Amino acid sequence: MYPLAKEIKEILDEKGININGTITTNGYLINRERINKFKEIGLTNFQITLDGNQKTHDKIRFGKNREGSFYTIMDNINLLVEEMDANVSVRINYTRKTLIDVNEIIDLFSEKTKSKIIVLFQQVWQDSIKENVSADENKKEFEKRGIKVRKHELNNNFHVCYADKEQQVIINHDGKVFKCTARDFNENFVQGELQSSGEIQWNIPAVSKRFGKYTFENEFCLKCNLLPACMGPCSQKMVELPEKFDAKFFRQMCLQDGVRKVIEQNMEEHYNSIANLKNDV
Numbered sequence: 172m173y174p175l176a177k178e179i180k181e182i183l184d185e186k187g188i189n190i191n192g193t194i195t196t197n198g199y200l201i202n203r204e205r206i207n208k209f210k211e212i213g214l215t216n217f218q219i220t221l222d223g224n225q226k227t228h229d230k231i232r233f234g235k236n237r238e239g240s241f242y243t244i245m246d247n248i249n250l251l252v253e254e255m256d257a258n259v260s261v262r263i264n265y266t267r268k269t270l271i272d273v274n275e276i277i278d279l280f281s282e283k284t285k286s287k288i289i290v291l292f293q294q295v296w297q298d299s300i301k302e303n304v305s306a307d308e309n310k311k312e313f314e315k316r317g318i319k320v321r322k323h324e325l326n327n328n329f330h331v332c333y334a335d336k337e338q339q340v341i342i343n344h345d346g347k348v349f350k351c352t353a354r355d356f357n358e359n360f361v362q363g364e365l366q367s368s369g370e371i372q373w374n375i376p377a378v379s380k381r382f383g384k385y386t387f388e389n390e391f392c393l394k395c396n397l398l399p400a401c402m403g404p405c406s407q408k409m410v411e412l413p414e415k416f417d418a419k420f421f422r423q424m425c426l427q428d429g430v431r432k433v434i435e436q437n438m439e440e441h442y443n444s445i446a447n448l449k450n451d452v
């Protein structure tokens with residue numbers, strides 16, 4: 172990534188255009204030397220995942236000799252913030268069992284890291300299909316001890332996914348252009364090709380199919396009272412819809428369970444914040 176990003180940055184610097192890099196990484200190999208390279212290429216935003224407290228995390232994420240990665244990653248998160256003031260979002264994957272000890276992580280962040288990072292709690296999907304477990308109590312504790320926690324957000328972007336935006340592209344190492352990061356990077360999903368001029372030669376039929384209709388232009392979304400908060404399934408799912416489909420088929424890609432949950436959580440958070448205000452008065 173480094174040589175490519177460096178060259179892109181040089182070209183953009185000449186044109187007076189800012190570049191901001193974001194990376195999702197396990198955080199294991201970060202060190203001072205790499206941090207200097209991050210600075211050079213304008214890589215400032217990091218998402219790093221932890222799978223629980225040290226004991227839980229190291230059972231899942233270990234190296235060749237089965238040595239755990241937890242403390243290395245924690246040190247590296249602190250290093251990123253201390254050395255380069257990076258924006259780090261720490262995703263904590265949890266299950267009902269692992270949530271119990273997860274607050275132990277708080278004390279391992281440096282004071283500066285606590286004030287700078289944002290934490291995102293995410294229930295492991297294999298666990299959430301059995302039962303939804305709220306991390307609200309943990310979130311409260313993180314916030315009480317000075318760490319920002321990502322709130323449940325409703326979609327106010329008029330699109331569900333970044334792939335629904337016309338200007339978003341994924342350029343593969345071979346110059347093939349894709350839109351969706353949740354599908355294979357093979358010929359079936361190619362949307363265009365990067366030319367040596369730097370322009371993209373789009374596959375017009377594929378792109379027209381994706382953008383010819385809004386993601387909610389179907390009989391179910393247009394009648395749905397959740398539409399303003401949802402905007403329908405993503406463009407990739409809509410592209411994959413067969414010509415004819417019934418309600419049962421559409422239900423598999425309908426987002427109503429998630430949207431309702433976010434609305435309920437937002438209402439609860441709002442109610443609690445008002446109740447807390449009243450208590451303070």
Ligand code: SF4
Pocket residue numbers: 387391392393395396397398401402403404424425426427430
């Ligand atoms: S909840 Fe389902 S039907 Fe309603 S807008 Fe979203 S995807 Fe469409």
